[in-house]
Each structure stands twice: as structure tokens, then as C-alpha cells.
Amino acid sequence: MAEILRLDGITKRFGPVLANDGIGFALAEGEVLALLGENGAGKTTLMNILFGHYVADEGSVHVAGRELPPGQPGAALAAGIGMVHQHFTLAENLTVLDNVALGTRPLFSLSSGRRAARARLRQLSQDFGLAVDPSARVADLSVGERQRVEILKALYRDARVLILDEPTAVLTPQEVEALFATIRKAVAKGLAVVFISHKLGEVMAVADRVVILRRGAKVAEMRTAETDRHRLAEAMVGAEIVPPEVPAVTPGEVLFRLGGVSVAGSPGLDDVSLSLRAGTITGIAGVSGNGQRALADLLSGLAVPETGTAELKGAALAAWSPRQAVAQGIARIPEDRHATGTIADFDLTENAMLEDYARPPMSRKGWLDWGRARKRAEAIIEGYDVRCPGPSVPIRLLSGGNMQKLILGRVLEAGPSIILANQPTRGLDIGAVTYVHRQLLAARERGAAVLLISEDLDELRALSDVIHAIHDGKLSPAFARGQVTVKELGLWMAGQGGRDAA
């Protein structure tokens, strides 16, 4: 097969950070190459250089033997590179057809050529198994459908190399299967695909070859046929991964109970009943944007049920607010640690006292006790292994993992009885993920009730004693550990659970 893409010695620095360190690889027509690495390993930077969003400090990119001029996405597009970003770049108020054709036609032209465009789009849909209605407005589409539009957009421009940046993060297991089928059809037609991921199972399933990045450098390159998950994981992390041990814990009483709760929103919650028991981790599986936020808001104190009942330790919720939630012993690990969990320009001391600054011993009669606040921050840094220069640096200088550890320390120090962990490991490296898992399991052994909301099914299945799937604000029945397969869970996540049995 002919070589279609070649990267040579790509090096990129952001200030003192070496994001890419002399990375090179080649890609042939009809081949799927996986780019595997943890968050922050340099995968996205590398692809942004390839696509011309960034200019590399050193190195070159060749497409079909011709060097790409650096820093020109237009040139990359013209050379046949199509990129599907992690965060979609669609105009929501336009139709699928308009989005796909956008930028491919001259601005001023009497005939818009819509009919030809529509026919071509239908043909592509058919050829690649990407079912989508050309005249639907993008705003009305599901996340999976939007991704199909993104792929069609690239195919419509005659892409020869298709780059998919973490494409499965937003999909249900069934949608992932459909995406893989599309990828196989594409390579059968001679396209080359770069598949960026940090999920080993997917890489093994879809790729022919794997390039593994760690801390900005290429550490290994192997054929999937000649390797296994275990070796990939070791190369990616640089150490063996030990899955967490989950000791048996006898579930205790119900600490938090929702009965037929509905909350308005898009989506909110629709007739949700849920019990959180002491010594139990309850997992919520679902594609993001299916009501997880409403559920988390409810437990965090940001929202109240509109209909239905909510009981905390046997008593109905009264005067519900974030401060009330904290006072009642609810530890809240928010979904977005940058935007809601911390204040970037506050230092570690200030971030550590965000939730209890108004109470003794952090303050008395409105006067802050900075000495104690600093000591407490130092205790958290020490006790939760927060790597930082000290308690008075702004928290924005910390890595995601260390930021999360500070949040863990802040909410777990007081020995909470209920823990809301909303996407607690998203974007963390393996070391930090393991740490978060251990802390949640330790809290469970101590008798805390944990609500774990996650998009990572492996994580959910490893930690949860009970799993619900959430779809469009509705909760599936509870499944005990080991009682549900990934496939069944996927159907529930897509809102089709329970239909096969019926």
C-alpha cells in the first residue's frame, strides 16, 4: 500500500513544557493507526500540528509525498486531511446539508448546487453507513448523529486521511460499534484513519497499528496483531496497572432517597427513584447530557425536586442549598474541577476553605483565621499527596490530578456520610485515577454512601455495587455488581433497555 502520510521529528514546546518531542510515524492507505496515550501525552497537540492549527518548532509533515506548509489548515484540507475534533465544530442552527457543504462553495454564486450536494451527501451516507437526515437541523441531533455529520463533512471534502480525536468518549457501546463499522468501510475504500484514544479495548478492536505516546515522546510502536492489552497498558503508563481491590462491605441503611423525582430541564429528571446506602457505591452510567447534571445538582444543593420526594437520612429535605448540603455531610466532587470545583486564581489555602470559610474554626464572627486556613491546607497537601510548591501558589498552576486531590482533601477531610463523585477521573492520568478510586473505596469501607456518575463503563463496573443507566432524565432499574453486561448497559444508555426481554 502506498504511503499517504508521514510525520518526521515533530517537536513542539509551550513555554517550558515539551508537548511533542521528535515524534515521527508513517501511515499507509487503507490502514488504521491508533495514537494511544494518557491525557496530556501530546496526542491532540500532534494532530493540531498535522492539521495546521499549530506550527511545530521542528519537524515536517508530508501528505502523499508532498510537504505541507506549516500553520495552514486550508492547505491540510486541500491535501485531503479531515479532522473530527473531540468538541464538534458544527453550526447548530443550520441543517446537516448546509453544515457539510459550508465552505466548499463560492460565496457568491447564483446556483447554490444544493441538489447535487444533497445527492452526493446521500451517496456518502449510504457508502459509509452514516445514516443521517440531510435536512435536519444540527441542534435537533443527538451527539452520536452530530459525530456522523462531522465525519461526513470530512468525507464530502474528499478526505484521504481521517483523524478521529477521542471519538468514542461521547458514544454508547452500540454507537461505538457502528463507528467502528464506518471506519472499516472507510479503510476498505482506501482511506487512512488516525484513531486517537486512551482506551485499550477500542484500540485493539479497530486499529492495525499503534503508536504509543508518553509525556510528549513516542515510546513504542507495535502491530495490534502482535501485542495485547496488557503490553499496551504498560507501554502507555510506563508501569504495570493494578486494578483496585474491592473488598466486600455489608450495605447499611439508606442515607439518601429519591422517590419519583422530576426536575425540569433539557434534560432534567423524569420520575427518578434512587436509594444511596451506607457502604455502597452506586454508579450512574450514561452518555453525557442525559440528566446527570440535574441529578448532581440535586445532591449538591443547587436544585430542589419539583415533584416527588427527597429524603436525607430519613428526613425530608428542607431549605436545600449548597451550604446546607455540606453541613449535612455531603461531599461534592464536581464534574468540572476548573469551572466549578476551584477558583483558578485563588491559592491552595483559599481553595481548600471555599466550603467552610464561614464557620469556625476557619472564621469567627466574620473574621478569617488565615493561620488555621493555611495549616489546614498544608494538612490536605500532606495527607492527600498534592504535588505543589506550597499552599500559596495559585491552583491554576497545578495539574488536573493534583487539583482533584485537593478537592478530595477538601470534601473528604470531614468524614462525609454521602459522597457525590461526578466524573471524578475525567482527564486524569492513570496514577491519579488509581488514587481517586482508592479514596472512594476507602470511604465506602468507612460506611459512606457514594454516588458515582461516570462515562467510563470500565470504571463504573469495577467500582459500583449497584449500577443504573440514565437516558433522557430517566433511570434504569438498579443492577447489582456483575448482573449486567456492557451490551445491556449500552441499550439502557440508549433508552432501549428492557425491550429485548419483552
Next chain:
Amino acid sequence: MRLEPVEAPTLARRIGYPAAALAATVLVAAALAGIAGGNPLAVLGQIVDGAVGTKFARLETLNRATPLIFTGLAVAVAFRAKLWNIGAEAQLYLGAVATVLIGTQSGLPGPLVIPAMAAGAVVAGALMLLGPTLLKTKLGVDEVVTTLLLNFVVLLFVGYLLEGPMKDPMGMGWPKSPSLPKEARLPRIVEGLRLHWGFGIALICALGVWLVQAKTTLGFEMRAVGLNARAARFAGMPVNAVLAKTALISGGLAALAGFSEVAGLKGNLTADISPGFGYTGIVVAMLALLNPLGVVVSALFVAGIFVGADSMSRSAGVPSYIADILLASALLFMVLALMLSRFRVVRG
């Protein structure tokens, strides 16, 4: 071209750029003085001399700085919480109106009348800003627009008062209020020197604001709300209540500028009592990086430029408008310097 944050700026970087900004300001001033037909060096010298050269000049600068400290603090407090109070001018005027009304109408005995005037002014200014703030928190109305436009409404309202109900019957037809009785005037700090206690109150306020911001839970809340309201709300802070309290403090401080000008300097109210102190307060606060103690320094700097330029224009014949340009360029250069000390420009 794009900007990359400098994670840990060196001392040279943090001081070098602001110093360069100051130098650039001086250069611009010198060039303008040259264009206006003066000797650049002499003009600059005369500005400095006019600001601090004599005892009279120094006292004049302190007097001019007094209302700027109040309005600068008002803006600094509000901006810290990202409450964009552009209405210090209106709050100042309402404070002045309250001061005159209480001073001339209340009939309170001597020792009580000054505290009553100050309290009345604070309440008037605080309520003036509370309205737009509640509109912001309840209905999402942009406070930049409301506070800015209310400045004109209030100024016209004061014009009406001075032509109507509050007009001085002994004023020979001039639109001015009756004068305050002697016991309602702020005493001078040192007998015989033209510097009134308004300046002292301004310094105490600066210290007070600094204490609140650095040492109290309210100050912590105000800073948190300003930096990230979403995180503040999630952590349990009553964001809307914090903004309302911020508005009361900010509006009250701006109104004290009006109180101090009427009771300390002028003795009565005219429609031109403030040559834009409310707006200049924004410059003062920005130059001070919203630090309340820095506001005192930057208010003295700004007042010095105005007083110095006035005196220079009398002797050198260069228009005193040079002060406005000086101030504007100082602010622009300083903002640019602060950005450059935190970010570096990278090509590509």
C-alpha cells in the same frame, strides 16, 4: 500571533514592563508638550513643580486626591466582585444632595450633624447602586448600561433641584444650593492649612476596605464571586447577596466623595461640583490594580497630574488638556504592561 501565559513571571518581568509604561507615558507627554509649542523638559518640570513644588501645591494635590480616593475605592470594591459600577458619578451627586439636605434642613445640634450628613450620603449612594444591582441579579439587566445612563439622569435631576426646590434664595439667581452652616462644615486637619478632614476619612476608608477584603469572610466572598461566580455558588456562597452587599459598600463610598466635597471644600452644591470624579475613579482604581491601598497612591498621582498641569498651563501656555492625555496614555500603557508581564507574545 497568540499569547502564552508566563507561569511564574520573574521580578524583572513584573517590574520592568510597568516601569517601561511609565517611561512611555513621560515620552508621550514630552512629545505633546513639544507639539503644543512648549519646551518638553520645562513643561514636565513645571507639571511636577505645580503638583508638589510648594506647600500650597502639595495641599492642593491632597485636596484634589480626596474625592478620587473615594470614587477609586468605590470602583475598586465593585470591580473586584465583577460588579461593573460605572455610576460613581451619580452616587457622588446623590451623596452631595443628601449632605446638603441634612446639613441645611435637619436642625440637628452641632456635633451630630456631620455624622448624620455622612450617614445620609452613604445611604443615598448605596441605594443608588442597589437598584441596578438588583436588576442585574434578578432580571439579568446589564449594570454597565444602567449605571452609566443613570449618571445623566441624576445629573439632570440635580440640575432641576438646583433650579427649583433646593435653589438658594440668597444666590442671586445662580443655580446653587444654600450654604451649609458653620457647624456642618468638616474642620481642617491642621488649623490654618487648607486641608479638611475629608482626606483623613478617605484614608480611613482605604484602610477599612483593605481590612474587609483581606481579613473578613465578606471580602473572601467578594473576591471569590468576582473570580468565578459559578464556583462560588457551588461552594455555597450566597452570590446575589454578596453582590448586593458589594453594591451598598461601593455606592456608599462614591457618595462620600460628594459629602466630602460639599462639607469639606465647597460648602454648597452646584451642578459642576464634580469634573468627572466618578469616571476618573475608574482610572484610579485600574491604575491601582483594584488594590484599596494602591488607590490612595494612584489617586495622589492622578490628582498631582491635574493640579500640576493646571499650574503649568498658566505659566507655560500649554493647554491643561495635556493632563487628560497623560492620564489616558498612562492607563493604556499600564494595562498593556500588565498584560505583557503575565503573557508573552508568540508567533504562529
